[in-house]
Amino acid sequence: MTDLPSSIDHDAWRQTHLGRLLGHAMRRFDERVLSLMAHDAEVPLALSNLAARAQVTAAHIHITRHLSRDGSRLTELAERAGMTKQAMGTLVDQCEAWGLVTRGPDPLDARARRVMFTADGLAWLEAFRNAVAQAEAEFRASVGDEIATVVTIGLEAYAAA
Numbered sequence: 001m002t003d004l005p006s007s008i009d010h011d012a013w014r015q016t017h018l019g020r021l022l023g024h025a026m027r028r029f030d031e032r033v034l035s036l037m038a039h040d041a042e043v044p045l046a047l048s049n050l051a052a053r054a055q056v057t058a059a060h061i062h063i064t065r066h067l068s069r070d071g072s073r074l075t076e077l078a079e080r081a082g083m084t085k086q087a088m089g090t091l092v093d094q095c096e097a098w099g100l101v102t103r104g105p106d107p108l109d110a111r112a113r114r115v116m117f118t119a120d121g122l123a124w125l126e127a128f129r130n131a132v133a134q135a136e137a138e139f140r141a142s143v144g145d146e147i148a149t150v151v152t153i154g155l156e157a158y159a160a161a
Contacts, residue, residue: 036131071116
């Protein structure tokens with residue numbers, strides 16, 4: 001181990017390493033997306049009220065990000081989101097109670113069930129798409145097009161490795 005000057009905080013790295021910065025950036029981005037959705041007139045009122053009161057969280061966004069428009073089995077949805085089936089089941093239960101999704105028969109397997117967007121869920125999905133586009137535009141405006149492009153390319157390369 002090298003000797004560092006005593007004026008350097010030996011624990012500062014724990015607050016500033018790349019993983020922590022990525023986590024903060026993701027939370028900030030998701031919070032902005034939810035804020036935009038809470039104020040979107042196209043979002044069904046009950047859902048925008050839930051978002052405005054912070055009842056819909058970044059965890060619920062996993063369903064929005066990963067649920068196929070044609071529906072998905074719970075196990076597929078959990079795998080795509082990197083969650084346990086039980087944790088995803090809890091999120092699906094909440095989203096079903098809110099009218100975002102419904103469970104129905106799987107046409108490929110009579111024993112299985114598919115999670116599908118409701119009409120309100122599809123409106124939520126469209127609002128999500130619009131909010132993501134706006135949040136990305138705000139990010140670009142904040143850091144500049146060149147830096148935003150480099151960040152995007154870097155994150156794509158890192159995720160693909």
